[in-house]
Amino acid sequence: MPLAAWLLAFIGPLVIRALIVLGISTVTFTGVTAALNSLIVMAQQNWASVASDLLGLASIAGIPQCIGIIMGAMSSRIAMWIAVNATRWVTGAGRTGT
Numbered sequence: 001m002p003l004a005a006w007l008l009a010f011i012g013p014l015v016i017r018a019l020i021v022l023g024i025s026t027v028t029f030t031g032v033t034a035a036l037n038s039l040i041v042m043a044q045q046n047w048a049s050v051a052s053d054l055l056g057l058a059s060i061a062g063i064p065q066c067i068g069i070i071m072g073a074m075s076s077r078i079a080m081w082i083a084v085n086a087t088r089w090v091t092g093a094g095r096t097g098t
Helices: 003-047 052-059 063-092
Strands: none
Touching: 003 063, 052 063
């Protein structure tokens, strides 16, 4: 068997698997990001309905920055979770029965 044919036989399924995972990861990340963004928009809209004296006190206490940090952490955690799961799926690590 020539070297080129062996490389194509070895690399071909891995490339196909990587493309499938990339598509699944993109769809998952897009869906979860859309849900998280709707949560952020809802929090921003409800923040405006808070009474002005409580709004001032919360702003002095740093609550808006805290909410921003939490939402950023959630976004990054989702991105890392999807990247790790995609890598595991492509490499086959962590699957049973293989």
